[in-house]
Amino acid sequence: MIPLEQFWNWIGEHWGYIAVGLSLFIDFNPHIKWNPWKSFFGWLGKLLTQDVRDELAGIKKDVEGVKEEQERQAREMDENEMDTIRTTVLDFANSCRLKRRHTKEEFDHIFALNDKYQKLLKKTGQQNGRFEEAFDYIRVLYRDCMEQNDFL
Numbered sequence: 001m002i003p004l005e006q007f008w009n010w011i012g013e014h015w016g017y018i019a020v021g022l023s024l025f026i027d028f029n030p031h032i033k034w035n036p037w038k039s040f041f042g043w044l045g046k047l048l049t050q051d052v053r054d055e056l057a058g059i060k061k062d063v064e065g066v067k068e069e070q071e072r073q074a075r076e077m078d079e080n081e082m083d084t085i086r087t088t089v090l091d092f093a094n095s096c097r098l099k100r101r102h103t104k105e106e107f108d109h110i111f112a113l114n115d116k117y118q119k120l121l122k123k124t125g126q127q128n129g130r131f132e133e134a135f136d137y138i139r140v141l142y143r144d145c146m147e148q149n150d151f152l
Contacts, residue, residue, distance in 0.1 A: 078120055085117045086131050093134035096141050104151045107142045110135075 011018065020036065046053075092110050096102065114135055121127065145151050 075124070078124055082117060082120050082124070082126075085113045085120075086128065089113060089117070089131060089138070090134050093137050096138060102151065104145075107138070107145070107151075110138055111142075 089110055092102070092106070117131065
């Protein structure tokens with residue numbers, strides 16, 4: 001039989017190996033959520049995949065840049081669309097003030113442009129009083145033409 005003192009000396013010399021071995025099988029404290037093997041393999045996994053993670057971070061940055069550029073272009077397109085609609089409606093109102101007659105289809109087209117313009121205003125959070133005044137004039141003129149059946 002091994003003397004007790006020799007047993008304790010052996011445990012003292014090899015306590016690290018014993019702890020690691022026991023950690024494979026025994027959960028010393030269920031409140032401590034640390035597993036040395038999990039930590040070791042997590043560290044090893046991070047070490048082995050660092051290149052891939054760095055590349056993914058670069059790709060993520062590139063995608064965010066592309067997304068910002070798309071949003072900028074979409075805002076620009078909305079602004080251009082709104083400018084085109086404003087120009088068309090203001091030109092139509094001006095031609096009406098100059099007593100040029102229009103077809104019902106031309107009026108319908110202006111009403112469709114107004115619907116589109118209102119959606120764009122809501123989307124961009126803008127307002128435009130001059131456009132509203134011109135469109136109100138067109139709306140009144142349209143009602144008069146409808147009552148009198150006086151389209152071109």
